[in-house]
Amino acid sequence: MLVGVAYPDPPFNAMPGDTGLDIELMTALAETLGEPVEFVAYAGVDGSDGDGFDGIFDRLAAGEYDCVAAGTTVTSARERRATFLPPYLISGQSIAVDTGRLPHVHSTDDLVGLTIGVQRGNTSEQIAERLVADGKAAQVRVYDYSAIGTAISDLATGDCDVVMKLAPVLTELVKASPGVEVVQRGLSVEDIAIAVATADQALAGRLRVAQAELEAAGTLQQMRRKWLGNPYVDQSLGML
Numbered sequence: 033m034l035v036g037v038a039y040p041d042p043p044f045n046a047m048p049g050d051t052g053l054d055i056e057l058m059t060a061l062a063e064t065l066g067e068p069v070e071f072v073a074y075a076g077v078d079g080s081d082g083d084g085f086d087g088i089f090d091r092l093a094a095g096e097y098d099c100v101a102a103g104t105t106v107t108s109a110r111e112r113r114a115t116f117l118p119p120y121l122i123s124g125q126s127i128a129v130d131t132g133r134l135p136h137v138h139s140t141d142d143l144v145g146l147t148i149g150v151q152r153g154n155t156s157e158q159i160a161e162r163l164v165a166d167g168k169a170a171q172v173r174v175y176d177y178s179a180i181g182t183a184i185s186d187l188a189t190g191d192c193d194v195v196m197k198l199a200p201v202l203t204e205l206v207k208a209s210p211g212v213e214v215v216q217r218g219l220s221v222e223d224i225a226i227a228v229a230t231a232d233q234a235l236a237g238r239l240r241v242a243q244a245e246l247e248a249a250g251t252l253q254q255m256r257r258k259w260l261g262n263p264y265v266d267q268s269l270g271m272l
Contacts, residue, residue, distance in 0.1 A: 033067045036097035038074045042204040043259040044103035053259040054101040064242040084153025089113040092229050100227040105155045115236045119223035122266040125156050126199035126217040128206050130187040139216045143169040146193035149183040156196040221268040
């Protein structure tokens with residue numbers, strides 16, 4: 033089974049030992065199906081294919097992967113391009129700032145005049161653009177998907193004021209940056225799920241059953257606790 037993965041996206045992937053929640057989950061699902069698994073890095077995260085992360089669904093439809101497991105949010109637009117399994121996680125967007133440079137920022141109510149950094153094609157992009165349209169922030173700076181580390185570093189220099197990303201990922205990313213903290217979670221409620229090519233409903237059915245078996249056995253709860261600190265499917269409030 034070929035699994036498309038977008039790096040880096042800890043704790044879903046790129047954790048020490050080249051593992052993470054998605055890696056462990058897909059390995060377990062493949063084992064349940066009696067198939068070998070190979071993780072294939074999506075090469076379009078730098079926007080070279082025109083739409084950043086969402087280009088991964090073109091590769092899926094073209095047969096380059098059997099499925100995609102990349103901390104992927106289910107959206108109506110993406111559902112027109114792929115079949116999604118039931119969510120294995122429900123989470124939401126969050127924001128991080130350098131608290132030494134911007135000690136007054138505690139929520140999206142404090143972003144007037146500030147720049148929000150997001151990854152190209154990430155679901156955070158639309159939320160950030162809406163804040164700007166509503167006059168609650170000055171502008172959005174779009175980073176290449178693989179440049180999320182640069183976005184975090186820019187918080188200290190002022191090249192970017194706020195970074196918005198899915199809470200478990202942003203929480204993991206800021207650990208290496210002293211003074212940078214996640215100051216608000218729960219900005220959205222997003223289903224995170226495995227995507228399968230629309231043409232391959234047989235595989236989607238087999239994976240759906242295998243995932244349900246892992247959930248019923250408590251295996252998925254153990255994985256979520258291990259990688260996220262919380263065993264529950266719904267972690268949309270981000271209280272970890």
